[in-house]
Amino acid sequence: MSDKIKTVGIAGAGLIGAGWAARFLARGLDVICYDPAPDAGPRVKAAVKVAWPSVLKLMGVKKVKKGKLNFTDDVEKMARKADFVQEAAPERENLKIKLFAAIDKAARPDVIIASSSSGFLPSRLQSKCAHPERVIVGHPFNPVYLLPLVETVGGEKTSAEALDRARKFYESVGMKVLRLKKEIDGYICDRLQEALWREALHILDKDIGTTEDIDDSIVYSAGMRWAIMGSFMTYHLAGGPGGMRHFISQFDPTLELPWTDLKFPKWNKALETRLVEGCEAQGEGKPVAEWEAKRNDVLVDMMLLFEKHNIASGSVVKRERKLLKKKAKR
Amino acid sequence: MSDKIKTVGIAGAGLIGAGWAARFLARGLDVICYDPAPDAGPRVKAAVKVAWPSVLKLMGVKKVKKGKLNFTDDVEKMARKADFVQEAAPERENLKIKLFAAIDKAARPDVIIASSSSGFLPSRLQSKCAHPERVIVGHPFNPVYLLPLVETVGGEKTSAEALDRARKFYESVGMKVLRLKKEIDGYICDRLQEALWREALHILDKDIGTTEDIDDSIVYSAGMRWAIMGSFMTYHLAGGPGGMRHFISQFDPTLELPWTDLKFPKWNKALETRLVEGCEAQGEGKPVAEWEAKRNDVLVDMMLLFEKHNIASGSVVKRERKLLKKKAKR
Numbered sequence: 001m002s003d004k005i006k007t008v009g010i011a012g013a014g015l016i017g018a019g020w021a022a023r024f025l026a027r028g029l030d031v032i033c034y035d036p037a038p039d040a041g042p043r044v045k046a047a048v049k050v051a052w053p054s055v056l057k058l059m060g061v062k063k064v065k066k067g068k069l070n071f072t073d074d075v076e077k078m079a080r081k082a083d084f085v086q087e088a089a090p091e092r093e094n095l096k097i098k099l100f101a102a103i104d105k106a107a108r109p110d111v112i113i114a115s116s117s118s119g120f121l122p123s124r125l126q127s128k129c130a131h132p133e134r135v136i137v138g139h140p141f142n143p144v145y146l147l148p149l150v151e152t153v154g155g156e157k158t159s160a161e162a163l164d165r166a167r168k169f170y171e172s173v174g175m176k177v178l179r180l181k182k183e184i185d186g187y188i189c190d191r192l193q194e195a196l197w198r199e200a201l202h203i204l205d206k207d208i209g210t211t212e213d214i215d216d217s218i219v220y221s222a223g224m225r226w227a228i229m230g231s232f233m234t235y236h237l238a239g240g241p242g243g244m245r246h247f248i249s250q251f252d253p254t255l256e257l258p259w260t261d262l263k264f265p266k267w268n269k270a271l272e273t274r275l276v277e278g279c280e281a282q283g284e285g286k287p288v289a290e291w292e293a294k295r296n297d298v299l300v301d302m303m304l305l306f307e308k309h310n311i312a313s314g315s316v317v318k319r320e321r322k323l324l325k326k327k328a329k330r
Numbered sequence: 331m332s333d334k335i336k337t338v339g340i341a342g343a344g345l346i347g348a349g350w351a352a353r354f355l356a357r358g359l360d361v362i363c364y365d366p367a368p369d370a371g372p373r374v375k376a377a378v379k380v381a382w383p384s385v386l387k388l389m390g391v392k393k394v395k396k397g398k399l400n401f402t403d404d405v406e407k408m409a410r411k412a413d414f415v416q417e418a419a420p421e422r423e424n425l426k427i428k429l430f431a432a433i434d435k436a437a438r439p440d441v442i443i444a445s446s447s448s449g450f451l452p453s454r455l456q457s458k459c460a461h462p463e464r465v466i467v468g469h470p471f472n473p474v475y476l477l478p479l480v481e482t483v484g485g486e487k488t489s490a491e492a493l494d495r496a497r498k499f500y501e502s503v504g505m506k507v508l509r510l511k512k513e514i515d516g517y518i519c520d521r522l523q524e525a526l527w528r529e530a531l532h533i534l535d536k537d538i539g540t541t542e543d544i545d546d547s548i549v550y551s552a553g554m555r556w557a558i559m560g561s562f563m564t565y566h567l568a569g570g571p572g573g574m575r576h577f578i579s580q581f582d583p584t585l586e587l588p589w590t591d592l593k594f595p596k597w598n599k600a601l602e603t604r605l606v607e608g609c610e611a612q613g614e615g616k617p618v619a620e621w622e623a624k625r626n627d628v629l630v631d632m633m634l635l636f637e638k639h640n641i642a643s644g645s646v647v648k649r650e651r652k653l654l655k656k657k658a659k660r
Contacts (some may be wrong), residue, residue, distance in 0.1 A: 010430055015568065015570065029505060030450075036637055038427045049347070050619070050622070050623070050626075052628075054626040054627070054629070056631050057630050057634075058633060058634070058647060059650065059651075059654065060647075060651050060654070071642065080347040092412070093358050094370065096540045103348045108474040118403045118589075119589045127522065141551040141552065141566075142568060142586055143622075143625075143626065143629070144586070146626060146629050146630065147550070147554065147555075147629070148550050148551070148553045148558075148633075148635070148641075148643055148647075149546070149547065149550035149551035151547065171649075172653075173646065174646060174649075174650040175646065176546065176550040176643070176646050178539070178543055178546055178547055180418065180538055180543075181537060181538055181539055182537070182538060184533075184536065184538050185587065185588045185589055186587070186588070186589030186590060187538075188539055188543065188544055189547035189548065189551055189552055189591045190589055191529055191533060191589055192529050192530060192533075192544070192547065192548060192552070192590075193552050193561070194525050194529075194589040194590040195525040195526055195528070195529035195590040195591070195592045196522050196525055196526050196597070197565070198525070198560055198590060198593070198594050199521055199524075199525035199592060200522060200560070200561045200562065201521050201523075201594065201601065201605070202521075202594050202595045203514075203518055203521060204601060204604050204605060204608070205595040205596075205598070205600075205601045205604075206514065207454070207511060207512070207604070208510055208511055208512060208514050208517075208518060209508070209510055209511055209518055210604070210611075210613065211560075211562040211604070211608030211609050211611075211612060212562075212607050212608060212612045213508055213510075213518065213607060214518055214522070214560060214561075214562060215559060215560025215561070215562050215563055215612065216479070216508055216543075217479065217481065217494075217508055217518040217519035217522065218519065218522060218560040218561070218562070219554050219556070219558065219559060219560055219660060220477070220478050220479035220506040220508075220521055220525050221471035221477045221478070221479035221519055222471065222522070223553070223556035223558075223560065224477065224554035224557045225477075226548050226549070226556050226557065227549065227553045227554045227556065227557035227632065227636075227637075227643075228549065228553075228642065229545060229549060229639060229642075230378070230530070230541075230544060230545025230547070230548040230553065231355070231523070231526055231527045231530045231544075231545070232530065232542075232544065232545050233545055235527070237472075238345065238472060240345065250448070254401075257449060257516070258515045258516070259448075259449045259515055259516030259520055259521055259524040260516060260521045260522075260524040260525040260592070261525070261527060261595075262524070262525045262529060262584040262590070262591060262593060263528070263591070264528050264531065265528070265535040265591075266530045267532050268535070270535075270650040271534060271535045274534050274537070274540070274541070275531070275534060275541060278534070278540050278541030278542060279541050281540075281541075281542065282541060282542045282545065283624065289380070291595075292380070292473075293380070294639070294641070295473075296380075296384040296473065296476060297384070297639065298635070298636070298639050298641060299384070299473070299477070300384050300387050300388050300476065301635055301638075301639070302632065303388060303476070303478075303634065304387075304388070304555065305628070305631055305632065305635055306557075306558075306628070308629070308631075309624070309628050310560075311558060311624070311628060312558065313477075313478055313557075316478040316504060316505065316506045317388060317478075317504075318392075319501075319504075320389065320504040321389075321390050322490050322608070323502075324389065324390070326393065
């Protein structure tokens with residue numbers, strides 16, 4: 001059915017809604033944007049204009065057949081015209097529940113209604129809908145027109161078929177689709193981001209460093225690794241040839257250390273199995289040394305790229321290059 | 331005094347110690363490595379060999395005058411020969427306190443002794459030293475020969491002069507030096523990493539996704555942003571033209587939402603000021619739109635780089651390129 005999607009309805013024309021619009025338009029889809037604000041049109045158009053060169057560069061094309069962009073302040077009109085609805089309204093649960101009920105009423109029953117919420121449960125969002133089986137969460141990341149991830153999750157009444165169709169659709173607009181095993185507040189990525197953010201605020205509150213210090217601690221180290229691999233693979237590599245299986249024997253003593261304001265989950269056999277076997281599956285049977293070599297290749301190229309762009313970790317590379325030139329002249 | 335550093339002593343020849351060795355040797359410094367294990371020599375040599383091509387590529391040179399690498403199982407011998415000591419022993423506080431006392435006894439009193447600990451307080455590490463003023467933490471990140479960050483922090487008895495000299499030395503070996511305002515368990519970066527890691531384990535424990543799902547949620551989204559900017563600048567940009575000042579008025583309602591197992595710090599005026607003014611200082615008076623454009627440029631180039639290396643977010647770009655080619659042929 002995803003082949004039949006020609007027009008995407010967007011509900012809410014803020015930063016995220018406009019980001020979706022740019023992504024869809026670049027794939028030749030028509031967009032009808034609903035927002036009660038009178039300046040929604042010019043704002044979205046300006047945002048799409050900003051996004052455009054980056055989107056084309058990423059797609060590797062000079063130009064594309066752009067979809068048509070329309071606006072309405074009538075939510076039912078948007079819902080009637082749409083083959084897929086992406087909600088991107090402000091992050092207030094009651095507002096979203098009401099909005100979903102209104103969209104559900106006007107949209108064809110086979111039209112998927114996806115929420116861009118950063119954390120509300122789909123079971124709640126679908127609770128006032130006559131056709132709740134087509135309601136899902138499809139959570140993107142800013143800038144939506146560049147970052148590929150979309151987290152999908154269904155509520156109690158969502159059908160597996162709706163999630164399958166959503167996957168096909170999101171993949172067709174260049175996205176990486178992650179499907180959660182079950183719903184949870186904050187989903188996966190925002191729980192992780194929120195933990196980092198709250199800990200950063202604790203550190204700032206304790207006056208250990210400035211916002212710049214705290215940001216620097218990320219961009220000159222862990223952040224570069226996280227662009228390549230998440231915490232699990234990072235520590236799988238830190239375990240040496242034995243990977244995560246060896247790592248957990250080492251990190252056991254640090255479990256209880258007060259190294260963040262967040263406590264560890266209670267350790268248990270099921271968690272250990274999921275952890276070790278999960279990392280080994282991610283490793284695809286390749287020796288840790290092979291992953292290390294790959295990581296090094298990418299890290300070096302990333303820092304050289306940052307040198308070119310004159311940002312963060314690249315600035316250190318640049319500084320040392322100058323130093324080396326000076327030494328060579330002596 | 332940092333100009334006079336010719337030989338660096340390393341205490342502990344594991345993953346981190348070997349990483350330091352590679353970094354120092356590439357800058358022409360001699361290294362004397364202390365480790366009681368009989369296979370320390372071959373292990374460090376093998377690790378340096380792995381590191382070498384990446385280090386040279388990053389430095390932008392085909393070859394360098396490499397320092398000499400020596401080994402000893404006698405901690406006093408290492409300490410007597412060193413102009414700077416970098417400890418990288420296993421993460422056990424008692425072991426490190428004893429090791430620091432032994433190094434302190436044998437080293438010249440002006441020699442800085444720096445710990446690679448991921449979280450112990452320098453006041454504890456220096457507690458059995460006759461010259462505690464030269465004891466600091468100098469916490470690096472794996473791979474030490476590539477990632478530029480070193481977190482430095484002094485204990486109650488550390489002199490400001492020792493921290494100044496350590497800064498000069500670390501900068502001379504291509505590092506970005508972060509100095510904490512005061513000591514805290516886990517310092518800055520490891521508190522952040524540990525919060526993310528513990529939340530990741532909570533998510534795995536609740537069986538919301540596999541280790542791969544959780545890692546994917548990072549590498550296809552937030553991780554790429556974290557290579558460029560930390561949480562503060564990320565949310566400064568999410569605040570639109572008003573930056574962080576506007577963002578906090580928006581995110582207030584989400585403070586109490588259960589989007590991680592970590593609680594927010596109690597909100598207060600001093601924290602708010604530090605947060606808003608810190609982000610505005612980081613923004614260097616440039617409009618948020620200018621930072622957005624820069625972020626987009628770097629994000630696109632990063633994803634194209636990942637496409638070349640055939641990893642994570644680049645794989646999505648590659649998939650879409652194929653799709654576009656197929657379409658064009660129709």
